[in-house]
Structures are given as structure tokens and as C-alpha cells.
Amino acid sequence: MSKFEFPPSIPSRPVWGTLEARSGKSHLMIADAEGAEAILDVATPEMMANTHIIFISNGTDYADKLRTLNPAQFYEGPSYPASVQRIQRVLSAAHMGLQVYLAGTESLMGQAMNEAVNAGIPHTAIQTEHRGSTARRMQCVHCKGMTENVEMDPFVCSHCGLNLFVRDHYSRRHAAYQGVCIDAEDPGNVPEPKGIYE
């Protein structure tokens, strides 16, 4: 599947890379949906013998393909929030030389990146690759609530109901872009939503 080219943006917006197989005593791969394809592209049998894959399918059918790679450990989580404690547990036991691979949506990579960094994994040992949906995880600057899977701009905050426009300003700590009220100066005047990258 072809990869989406994100348009050039401002310096706070994250830039994602391309996974490459690295040598390391152990490997942790965290992916959602089409992120599985990035794993399938780099997996080798030697690597898989020391790999723990954590996968969230989001309704796709990649789980069986990943299983056939025969990773040392495989876990399919029903959602990211349901998997986060396992991710923390695995990271807390990480030894020097662990290689971390994150693949899939920006929301998954951003949140898992935070867990890895908080667990003390050096940036140089973390790789990313965007695959699949370009939807964003948005934080409402007004009520602070997160809205997942935002594809349209503007959108309605799923917590406070304000009409928000989608900024490119991104916070790694929140793993989210910022949403700001679009009709504050002209209440009710909300443009027709269109795709963020249209």
C-alpha cells in the first residue's frame, strides 16, 4: 500500500520515519491497523525470535498475518487504552539495547512514544512509521478533552461540544494536535467541514 506524504508543516508537527530492522537483544513492536504492514516489511525470522508484538487491529484483519511471523510474544489488544498498561509493564522491564518500533496511526505512535520516553528508552532506539489512517488525535484547548479519529476540519469536540478548527500545533506530552473554537468571533458561523488534507 502506498504511504501518505504529509505536506510540509510547522516545527512542532512530528515527522515520522521508515522502520528498518536493527540489531538488538530484544525488540518491542507496537502497531495499529495498517501499521502491521510496516512490521511485515521489516520482519526477519532471527529478529522475531526476540520480538514482542503488541497489535491493535481497529477492525482490520492483519492479526493472523502477524502471528505467522512467529514472534516470541504476540498480544492483540482490543484498543489502545486497553493495551497501555501492558505496554508500560513491558517497557518497565526493558533492558539496555531494547529496540522499539511504532507503526500505524499518529495517535498510536504519539501515545506509545510517550510511554517509551517516560520509561527512559533513548530516542535513538525508537523508530516510527506512519501507515493507514491520517486521522488526528485532537485536544480541545478549552475543556482539555481528547477527541480521537478526527478526519474533518472543523469538528465538534466530543466532550464540550464546541466547534473546533484543527491546528498543526502538536504537543508530544499530550500526543495530540490542538483544537480551537472556530466561531468565537461569529457564533454559529461554522464552515462546511472538509478533510484535513483536502
Place this chain on the structure above:
Amino acid sequence: MTIQFNDETFRDDYTFRNSDWAIKRFPFPFHEDSYMYSVNMEQHKGGPAGSVYEKRFDVDEHYVSEMRDRAKVLDEDPLRCQSLPHMTLAGWDLLELIMESKSEDYPDLFELHRDGNKWRWINKPLGIDDTFTFLDESTLPYGPMEYITRQAQGDYAVLDQRDDMLWMDAGMITTQADWSLDFDIGMNFFEWHAPVPLAHEKGIFIRALKFLLNVQQGAPARRLNWTMTVNPLLDTSPEHYHKWGIQKTELTAENIGQKQHLRVELQTFFRLPRSNALVFPIRCYLCSFQDLMTMPKWGRRLHRVIRDLPVELATYKGFIDNRPLMIDYLSQFDDGLPTSPGIWPDRETEPPLQK
């Protein structure tokens, strides 16, 4: 001089006023008749007597009311003051810097008595007399940064310096020009400046960062920044933008002189001794258009600057829709005469308005 502290508000009924003294010392930010972003930094070692540059941390007639406004903001939203765990030592450094500066620069208002680590701090305008142990958090009612910045006008960003970079890892931000500490905390210099137009392309942030990384203890620096605010609202936060944004649409030809304020930030940079952090006080001064127009030079110049400002800057600063109204009003105070260089009003030498 002794300062008469105003009893005033920066919200709701907006009773904020500037005295003639405050207008005269207002930090007008334009040294010439046009404006563009630049690396406008200079040493912060005093300035003309009575000017906002004179003291390390300027105290003026708005002090007590501003601190009351800050306390209200924090009651409603404690996230306006945050400090990542590794920043506590920098908080103590900042407390020491402000206490030393204020007690030396305003001995009639503030006193600091030190006996080893036993410190007594007296803040007369706010009626505070506290004794605590320096570097022992349990002896203060708040963390050190929060404690002292509840008693100091202006916002404070405290930057950790590592890997040749500055990181916004702590701050007290309640009088901001529309940016969020809660969102930006943990970002580096380039990331938190990401939304600013044109300046990245001009290389301004690369040069500014290089300068800041080399700021030495005892050799602070400063610069001015500015924007526009309708009504003397201190807390123009993005958090509350859905509430205050509408006020921008209430401007008319009749009320603009009184409602439209030039908002100027005196930004200073101090290196902190123990933590090697950099503290960035952002002191906000507000002045209504009609008060600014009492200085003929400022009237002429503000008209020219606003008229000729690039669209990108007027948009980013949030007044592109009101610019025509501003230009109409300001043009009445521009007779086309030349202006003297520099930011000072030059009251004695600049001719009165010839219209």
C-alpha cells in the same frame, strides 16, 4: 517615589486605568515608523530613571490588582502554573532572584532577612510576612516558583537548558497573548514558536536561541514584543478564547479609543545560578489608544506601523478584521510630520499635532 496602588479589574467591568505617570513610562515598542520581526535583544542593565527598564523587576501602580487577578485565574484553572519534577531547584533560584532584586530595588516595599537558610520575606503591598527554610518546600504554602510568582507581575516561563536547547519545563502563565502553557509545556524553543509566521524562515529563532544559550549569570537581556487587545483583559488565554473572542467584534468608531489597547510585553532573560536554567519573565503593559494619543510622536508612529504591517503579522496577532477601524481612528493623529528615532515620547521636543 511611593507608588499609589490602584484598586481595579482586568475583566467584567474593566476598571483598569493608567495614571499620567503610567502613560508617560509606557514601553512603546516601536523605535521607528515600521515594524518587522527581528532579533531585537539588548542587555538589561537599567535605563532612564522612572522607566520600566530601570529595575530588574518593575513594580507599578497595577501590582496589587494584577496579583488579585492572577489568584482568580489560578483558582479557576490550576494548570496555568505547572512545573515538571526536575524544575524545583530552578524554582528556588527564581524565588531568590526575585526576592533579592525586589528588596534591593524597592526597600520601602519589600524586605528580605536571611540567617543561613532561615529566610524572612516581607511584602508590604500584599501584606505578607513569611518565614521559611530556603530549599525546603514543606515550609512554603506553594512550590517556590508558584509562591514567588503569585507576588510578581508578569508571566514567567522557566526554561531548562540541555543538549544546546531550551525546554519549557515550568511556568506561571496567566497574562499570556493567546498561548497555552498546558499545551506547550515540555516543548523546545523551535516547537513552542512553531505557530509564529515568517520568523522561522528569516532565521530569527536560530539566532535568538544562540544568543539565549549564552546568557550569563548577572548579565540579563531584554526585548519588547507587542500585540493588540480589546478591553484591558489580562487573561487572553486560548483556554478562554471562546469567551473573550467575541469582545473583538464590539469595537466601533465611537469606542475604539477607549476599548482598544496596545499590549506590550517587556521580556527579560536571566540565567539562574544553581539549576543553570533560564528564566523568561514576560511583563504585560496595557495602554488604551486614547491614552497613547496624548503623546504626539506615538500617535504619528502607531498609525504608520499599523497601516503598513504585513498581513501575516496582523492576522497572527488577531486584529486583521479590526485593522481598518484602527487605521481610521489613528489617521486623525498623523499629520505626516517626521518622528524622532527611538521609543521615548520626547514630549519636550516633538511638535504637537498640526491638524
